[in-house]
Amino acid sequence: MSAQEIVFENVSKFYGDVLGVNRVDLRIGPGLTAIVGPNGSGKSTLMNLMCGLIQPDRGEIRVLGISPRDPERLMRITGYATQFDAAPRWATGFDFVVSGLLLFGYSTALAERLAWAALERVGLTEAARRKVTSYSKGMRQRVRLAQAIAHDPQVLVLDEPLNGLDPVVRAETIALFRQLAAEGRHILLSSHVLHEVDSISDRVVLLANGSVIAEGNIRGVREEIRERPSQFLVRCADPARLAALLFERAPVAEVRVLEEEGALLALTRDRRAFSRVLTELAAGGVAIETVVPADENVHAVYEYLIGGSA
Amino acid sequence: MTARFRLRQAWIIARLEVRRLFLSRRGLWVYGLAMLPAALFLIHGIDVQYRLGQSRRGGIVQPAVVEALQTGMTEQQVIEMAGKPQEDRQWTRRKWEERVEGGRKISEQRVAPARRMIYFDGSRRVLLFFEDGLLRDINKYQILNFPEDREVFAAIFQYYYLRLAVFFGCLGVFLNLFRGEMMDKTLHFWLLAPARRGVLLAGKFLAGWMAATAIFAGGALLAFAAMLWPHMGAEGQAYWQGPGPMHAFRYALAAAAGCAGYGSLFLAASLWVRNPIIPAAVLLVWEAARSFLPSLLQKLTVLYYLESLCPVPAPLDPEMPALLRLLLAPAEPLDPWLASAGIVLFSAVVLRAAVAGVRRLQINYSTD
Structure with missing residues (x-):
């Protein structure tokens, strides 16, 4: 097996009678690889298997030549930002990252220096001394990311890392992933939203029902459904004002204000331009909480690829 | 490693x-x-x-005096030896007594004076029980x-x-x-x-x-x-x-x-x-x-x-x-x-x- 690749060979995992992943064969090289699939498709299972949190019932996994059964070596070269949202009650963001680093054998001074650097990279220095339990979902996401990157790993595994991030932080985080991938690292991230990651990934692995249904550069596939407009749900403090701004600046076909929910639904044919305008508005002080896709475009891709069984 | x-x-x-x-x-x-x-x-x-603390406040008698007390002594003798007790309670006790008279058992109630005195010798509480004016029982127990x-x-x-x-x-x-x-x-x-x-x-x-x-x-x-x-x-x-x-x-x-x-x-x-x-x-x-x-x-x-x-x-x-x-x-x-x-x-x-x-x-x- 290659010492430069992450290799899954005929890997299966069952939770009792429930299928986790089935006969997965994958070879993942350096760069940014996205694992995409709907909820329950096996994305987290694949990542947990890779980092040794669970063990396969069949098959073999190697991460740059190291078995997940050897956490002492594996976790030196790997950082994993899990989707598990719980954090130790006692820990501030800074403590959380430092305590992880101390286990690498770093001196306290070095661990603290690395922790500050990591927190700075994810833009969390101001809240670093607050308890993690008091963080918002997006901040908890970022502190987990800080812990994963703090020891400068060669392999970075990120389970739904863009969940809960506001548009500005999302753009910064994506830029960080690109930068890390450009340095020759293996960045593996999961998402259930294809268009969220296909534009930033070098490679996409599509999962459905625990099996890999497609892998490689599938932008071509994505282009085929580009004709269909995408719908986004944008939560914000003042939906009416944001609707007016979007009509003015973004390529939207339709905007529907949902006053009671503090949100609006926007229909666009140009997602990138739409995202760029939203990011600019957020940076300009418009309070935007979250942006989530509200249509079934991801499923359309699955339907295209697996014949409608996704 | x-x-x-x-x-x-x-x-x-x-x-x-x-x-x-x-x-x-x-x-x-x-x-x-x-x-x-x-x-x-x-x-x-x-x-x-x-x-x-309570016992000390009531006065202390010498342990030797306590050891010299014997059953059968009168109330007066005890008070002369040990002084005024810390606690002193008196009551009357009614008890049935049987005697045989002319081949018949006769039960009759008798009233007997009873008394309990308590002394303290520095570590022990001493409880003295009297009946009919005579010391019947001596109980000593260590507080400490x-x-x-x-x-x-x-x-x-x-x-x-x-x-x-x-x-x-x-x-x-x-x-x-x-x-x-x-x-x-x-x-x-x-x-x-x-x-x-x-x-x-x-x-x-x-x-x-x-x-x-x-x-x-x-x-x-x-x-x-x-x-x-x-x-x-x-x-x-x-x-x-x-x-x-x-x-x-x-x-x-x-x-x-x-x-x-x-x-x-x-x-x-x-x-x-x-x-x-x-x-x-x-x-x-x-x-x-x-x-x-x-x-x-x-x-x-x-x-x-x-x-x-x-x-x-x-x-x-x-x-x-x-x-x-x-x-x-x-x-x-x-x-x-x-x-x-x-x-x-x-x-x-x-x-x-x-x-x-x-x-x-x-x-x-x-x-x-």
Whole structure:
């Protein structure tokens, strides 16, 4: 097996009678690889298997030549930002990252220096001394990311890392992933939203029902459904004002204000331009909480690829 | 990685984990178990001090005078010898008396004057009961009874502290180490550390042992101090300058050894069995049935080693039911050094078996 690749060979995992992943064969090289699939498709299972949190019932996994059964070596070269949202009650963001680093054998001074650097990279220095339990979902996401990157790993595994991030932080985080991938690292991230990651990934692995249904550069596939407009749900403090701004600046076909929910639904044919305008508005002080896709475009891709069984 | 590095990792894990254990809301009841004897002895000490103060205020008679009192003396003779009593109560007693007259039994009621006087000789309360003006009964009891308090301490320590408090306390502390974190969904933090699973187990055990020992050895020492506190006169001083410190050390050592023995068992059980209540119940019965086991199997119980570390044998009430006496009967004593080495070896063997469990441990937050 290659010492430069992450290799899954005929890997299966069952939770009792429930299928986790089935006969997965994958070879993942350096760069940014996205694992995409709907909820329950096996994305987290694949990542947990890779980092040794669970063990396969069949098959073999190697991460740059190291078995997940050897956490002492594996976790030196790997950082994993899990989707598990719980954090130790006692820990501030800074403590959380430092305590992880101390286990690498770093001196306290070095661990603290690395922790500050990591927190700075994810833009969390101001809240670093607050308890993690008091963080918002997006901040908890970022502190987990800080812990994963703090020891400068060669392999970075990120389970739904863009969940809960506001548009500005999302753009910064994506830029960080690109930068890390450009340095020759293996960045593996999961998402259930294809268009969220296909534009930033070098490679996409599509999962459905625990099996890999497609892998490689599938932008071509994505282009085929580009004709269909995408719908986004944008939560914000003042939906009416944001609707007016979007009509003015973004390529939207339709905007529907949902006053009671503090949100609006926007229909666009140009997602990138739409995202760029939203990011600019957020940076300009418009309070935007979250942006989530509200249509079934991801499923359309699955339907295209697996014949409608996704 | 060197063995020294792994030891350091285990120590870091223990340091990080011990803070969580001390502050765990789930484990607050453990403090209650550990501090109960100290609280009882403190209440007893306050009560004794209060009664001593009250008795001293009522006047003290010489112990020699108390010893000279004899049944049959008149009230007047007693008062002349001992002076005015601290407490003096008089009442009349009605009692039926039978006599035979002309071959017939006749019962008749008689009224007899009764009196109770109480004196204090500096350490004992002396209760004198009079009937028909004559001293019928003399009862003396120590308000401060050091040998008795030491025996009570030994009994509480062995029958409650080691058998129940340390046992259930360790169940609470050591189950939290892995299963508690699984429930809190925080275990992945440790499993993603660049450490062998065996090192993680050692670090977590060390954290549990440090926390449990601080709580239970601390609780034992507090209870010992509370027991000693009312006796800090000549008797207590003599004890403290003699065997006292060694006794305190051995009680603390027995508690620490109990935490190691029970802790290793509960830690292993939490890795091997989904429902820890079942192995805990089995272990409780196994430990309780120790007296019925052949001597080789007795060595596979934690109590076997702990009893030998206790400095004072626990008293057994001769009127206790035979079965209970058998259950509480101490095993043949071991040399304390051998007992210490035995419990270390016992814990090491159990932990070695637990390593296999921690190696196959998987995150399964949805079902735990």
